[in-house]
Amino acid sequence: MKKVLLILGIAFSTILNAQNYLHKVLVLNEGYFDYQTNQIIDPVTVGSYDPSTQIYSVVSTLNGMRFGSDLIIDGNFYYIAADSKIYKMDLNTHQEIASVSCVGVRNLGIYQNKLIATRGEYLTTFDSYLHIYDANTLSLIQAIDTISGPKWASQNIVIDGSIAYIAINNGYEWGNEKGLIGKLNLDNLSYGNEVDLGPDGKNPDNLMKSGDFLYTVNNKDWSNASVSKVALNGSSNTTVNLQSAATGCGTSALRDDKLVYQISMETTLNEFDINLMNLSGPISGHSINYYELAQEPVSGQLYTSETDFFSFGKIHIFDDNNTELSNFNVGISPGTIVFDVRPSVGLTEQENSLSIYPNPTNENLYLSGFSSEKTKILDLSGKEVLSTFEKTVNVSNLKNGAYLLENNGKCYKFIKN
Numbered sequence: 001m002k003k004v005l006l007i008l009g010i011a012f013s014t015i016l017n018a019q020n021y022l023h024k025v026l027v028l029n030e031g032y033f034d035y036q037t038n039q040i041i042d043p044v045t046v047g048s049y050d051p052s053t054q055i056y057s058v059v060s061t062l063n064g065m066r067f068g069s070d071l072i073i074d075g076n077f078y079y080i081a082a083d084s085k086i087y088k089m090d091l092n093t094h095q096e097i098a099s100v101s102c103v104g105v106r107n108l109g110i111y112q113n114k115l116i117a118t119r120g121e122y123l124t125t126f127d128s129y130l131h132i133y134d135a136n137t138l139s140l141i142q143a144i145d146t147i148s149g150p151k152w153a154s155q156n157i158v159i160d161g162s163i164a165y166i167a168i169n170n171g172y173e174w175g176n177e178k179g180l181i182g183k184l185n186l187d188n189l190s191y192g193n194e195v196d197l198g199p200d201g202k203n204p205d206n207l208m209k210s211g212d213f214l215y216t217v218n219n220k221d222w223s224n225a226s227v228s229k230v231a232l233n234g235s236s237n238t239t240v241n242l243q244s245a246a247t248g249c250g251t252s253a254l255r256d257d258k259l260v261y262q263i264s265m266e267t268t269l270n271e272f273d274i275n276l277m278n279l280s281g282p283i284s285g286h287s288i289n290y291y292e293l294a295q296e297p298v299s300g301q302l303y304t305s306e307t308d309f310f311s312f313g314k315i316h317i318f319d320d321n322n323t324e325l326s327n328f329n330v331g332i333s334p335g336t337i338v339f340d341v342r343p344s345v346g347l348t349e350q351e352n353s354l355s356i357y358p359n360p361t362n363e364n365l366y367l368s369g370f371s372s373e374k375t376k377i378l379d380l381s382g383k384e385v386l387s388t389f390e391k392t393v394n395v396s397n398l399k400n401g402a403y404l405l406e407n408n409g410k411c412y413k414f415i416k417n
Helices: 008-018
Strands: 020-029 032-034 039-042 044-050 055-062 070-074 077-082 085-090 096-101 105-111 114-119 128-134 140-145 154-160 163-168 180-185 190-196 204-210 213-218 225-231 237-242 249-255 258-263 269-273 278-283 292-295 302-307 313-318 324-330 334-343 355-357 364-368 375-378 384-388 392-394 401-407 410-416
Touching (some): 020 070, 020 313, 055 085, 055 324, 070 105, 114 163, 154 204, 163 204, 213 249, 213 258, 249 292, 292 334, 302 334, 355 410, 364 401
Antiparallel strands (some): 020 044, 020 334, 032 039, 044 055, 070 077, 077 085, 105 114, 114 154, 128 140, 154 163, 163 180, 180 190, 204 213, 213 225, 249 258, 258 269, 269 278, 292 302, 302 313, 313 324, 355 364, 364 392, 375 384, 375 401
């Protein structure tokens, strides 16, 4: 089940104002597994997209996995849920740090040193649908059994403070779908106080948080869909049916204060007002059946994916006005899009009397207004790639892309093309 050309000027403006920038975009490509022949035709891969250079490359291949279902970033690492294993990867080198067997793993969440994993598998019953691992070593801390924990297949995780909210859908047992949100106290690992979404809130396929509320998009019995809104303090629980949905909801995501979603097999992208809890209409500019939707948190751009599930995958990027800015090819079934957002290395940006030219450049940068101190050239991760005491800097050997130039605590941005 599905879960739900960066413009450099916009990115740099965000660096100045928010002190964050989009470093890379990670895409989890689920690959292609032929269930009739029981063969992996195309493996699960992780791809990395650099918005400054607009280059996409495969950085990791998970051999032997039938599919991948989730990817989350935490600090200098990221974690992947793939079929029967959980992987811990280095965010910068993409090398595997650790892995652990977890059959039926679906979604992941992290809190301090605890990695939470939900489980579910078609025609398979587990004695635990909720595992907690040590995030450093991936050793199992606790498998919460079906007596004290979720009794059915679980999926999305939202963490708010020390509470993990778990979407319980039993979506692999057709005709017996559930609509529950469980609560896991991450300090003492106690589970309880499930919220029942009611008969119209069955089969939550996506779980999201905005403000003081949780929202679920529910596939019900696959013949219709609905949206539920649950107050974190337990004061209210509302479900609204999406009358236009005939075959369940295909993919969904929060986009600012709206929920955007698409019905399976359709090409219309819809918008739902989560405050008023009603449909605010279709969104112009979209005519593709999407597999995944995700809003990039720095610029607010919308990333969408499309695939035919066996031969190709592509990512499309849209601005606030739903104008397509760019697209790039990825692997088959790009089902999770995650944004590697980083601080702008703590440098003070000052543009008053300082100037560098030409910008962009493919060879020399000429400095004006900088001191006689050493000048450093940094990539956008903060790594020093060049230094000089000269007022003319030859950058011809640098890779194309965006860089920061630092001199005497002052910083300027430039593009090498």
